Amino acid sequence: MAKAETLETIYGLIAPINKKGIDLKPGATFAVDLELDSLTVMDLVAEIEDEFDIVLPLNMLPDLETIEQVADAVEKIVSEG
Amino acid sequence: MDLLDKFDSIVELRASLPFEKADPFKVVIDEVISETEAIIGGRHTILAGTNNYMGMTFDEGAIDAAKDALDNFGTGTTGSRVLNGTYGGHKALEAAIADFYDMEHCMVFSTGYQANLGMISALGGKDDYVIIDADSHASIYDGCSMGNATIVRFKHNDYENLERRLRRLPEDAGKLLVVEGVYSMLGDAAPLKEILEIGKKYGCMTLVDEAHSMGFCGENGRGVAEQLGVEDLVDFYLGTFSKSVGTVGGFAVSNHPKFDVLRFVSRPYIFTASLPPSVVASATKSIEAIKRSGNRRAHLWENARRLHDGLKNAGFNMCTPEAQSPIIAVHLPDVMQGTKFWERLLLEGVYANMAAPPATPAGMFLLRISVCAQHTTEQIDEIIARFVRTAEAVGMDV
Numbered sequence: 001m002a003k004a005e006t007l008e009t010i011y012g013l014i015a016p017i018n019k020k021g022i023d024l025k026p027g028a029t030f031a032v033d034l035e036l037d038s039l040t041v042m043d044l045v046a047e048i049e050d051e052f053d054i055v056l057p058l059n060m061l062p063d064l065e066t067i068e069q070v071a072d073a074v075e076k077i078v079s080e081g
Numbered sequence: 082m083d084l085l086d087k088f089d090s091i092v093e094l095r096a097s098l099p100f101e102k103a104d105p106f107k108v109v110i111d112e113v114i115s116e117t118e119a120i121i122g123g124r125h126t127i128l129a130g131t132n133n134y135m136g137m138t139f140d141e142g143a144i145d146a147a148k149d150a151l152d153n154f155g156t157g158t159t160g161s162r163v164l165n166g167t168y169g170g171h172k173a174l175e176a177a178i179a180d181f182y183d184m185e186h187c188m189v190f191s192t193g194y195q196a197n198l199g200m201i202s203a204l205g206g207k208d209d210y211v212i213i214d215a216d217s218h219a220s221i222y223d224g225c226s227m228g229n230a231t232i233v234r235f236k237h238n239d240y241e242n243l244e245r246r247l248r249r250l251p252e253d254a255g256k257l258l259v260v261e262g263v264y265s266m267l268g269d270a271a272p273l274k275e276i277l278e279i280g281k282k283y284g285c286m287t288l289v290d291e292a293h294s295m296g297f298c299g300e301n302g303r304g305v306a307e308q309l310g311v312e313d314l315v316d317f318y319l320g321t322f323s324k325s326v327g328t329v330g331g332f333a334v335s336n337h338p339k340f341d342v343l344r345f346v347s348r349p350y351i352f353t354a355s356l357p358p359s360v361v362a363s364a365t366k367s368i369e370a371i372k373r374s375g376n377r378r379a380h381l382w383e384n385a386r387r388l389h390d391g392l393k394n395a396g397f398n399m400c401t402p403e404a405q406s407p408i409i410a411v412h413l414p415d416v417m418q419g420t421k422f423w424e425r426l427l428l429e430g431v432y433a434n435m436a437a438p439p440a441t442p443a444g445m446f447l448l449r450i451s452v453c454a455q456h457t458t459e460q461i462d463e464i465i466a467r468f469v470r471t472a473e474a475v476g477m478d479v
């Protein structure tokens with residue numbers, strides 16, 4: 001389970017594109033809850049990569065549906081880094 | 082469970098578009114008058130969206146060679162390149178392309194789409210990285226899905242963004258950097274010098290898809306890498322016969338001494354039938370002719386600049402600040418206006434391409450013109466005039 005700090009950082013990156021003001025929580029999904037289209041998600045991924053100085057490969061994205069899944073993946077990549 | 086139900090939203094979206102007299106995805110060309118004119122829906126129409134940049138579809142030499150090949154070799158090879166599907170003509174075509182690029186080796190695929198599938202899936206192995214531009218053509222994305230490499234994407238044409246990503250990859254891992262010379266939706270050229278230099282700095286092998294730049298970019302028409310003088314940074318060129326060359330097929334060229342092994346490992350090369358002899362013959366003649374076509378190249382660029390200037394001066398919202406290729410695209414405000422504009426323009430007698438997401442970046446709606454070297458100056462002016470009339474007719478502010 002992702003650290004609060006990681007989640008907060010990701011919330012911060014989502015905030016500017018959270019046009020509908022949806023409540024950000026670990027279980028929120030990008031496509032359904034946040035209503036982000038695939039292009040916006042792609043830009044978000046690039047921001048997350050730069051923020052954590054990691055690479056989130058394209059191949060992983062289909063498995064990352066919720067904020068928490070992304071946070072877990074980020075922590076895993078950072079720790080392996 | 083009906084497996085087609087999942088497409089209901091697409092059916093609904095299409096049904097909601099306000100087409101009355103024509104549908105951009107169901108256009109039928111009844112008669113082709115020349116490289117630049119056709120009869121569509123009974124109307125005499127200027128073709129301005131056919132990728133036929135160098136106007137080679139009616140090249141006499143290419144047509145005669147195709148007829149000869151039909152008479153002598155029949156309608157098809159009925160087999161794979163690695164079995165019964167390689168004729169003398171296929172080898173001659175590969176030699177002609179290698180000569181055109183001044184490189185050692187060439188592999189001809191049945192389409193450009195398959196060339197990307199075949200190159201990317203074979204080169205990018207399980208422990209390798211394939212790094213692609215976010216606005217890459219579907220065939221590049223599909224080549225990535227087909228292979229086992231880890232896929233890393235960088236922001237379109239942004240070499241700083243690319244460098245940040247390359248810096249994070251393991252130094253000694255195999256890396257393939259894939260970019261295009263010209264991107265087909267907006268018609269923007271890539272800053273290949275910076276991109277390829279950074280790629281090389283981080284140990285990448287490089288593949289440049291010149292699908293929309295072969296024929297007219299660079300002194301010999303090899304593409305943007307030649308135009309920018311960075312051919313020495315390209316490990317693999319990829320191209321198609323379906324645009325400037327005027328027929329169908331794809332290819333990859335390289336100086337790599339082990340290049341030929343790809344013929345035995347690239348599944349999209351092996352598990353499909355080879356190009357028919359007539360196509361091979363016309364492609365060979367066409368490529369030889371393109372090499373000598375300095376004047377045509379110059380006229381194509383004149384046309385592209387004239388069209389870009391004309392539409393810009395008329396107030397259209399251009400996708401590039403100047404003509405960077407013979408693809409001249411304008412932004413349309415939204416799908417409704419876009420649809421109406423496209424339809425009205427066709428009724429005015431100009432066929433252009435409507436481009437919409439997901440083919441376009443960032444949800445844009447575009448009207449995309451591809452200029453042909455055989456367009457006359459009068460036709461270019463006529464296209465501009467009809468764009469202006471169309472904007473008035475659909476009430477679009479320009």
Ligand SMILES: Cc1ncc(COP(=O)(O)O)c(C=O)c1O
Pocket residue numbers: 192193194195197218220261265290292293321322323329330331
């Ligand atoms: C960049 C790029 N690569 C490859 C292709 C595929 O070409 P072909 O029509 O030969 O399959 C296209 C064509 O649309 C393209 O735009």
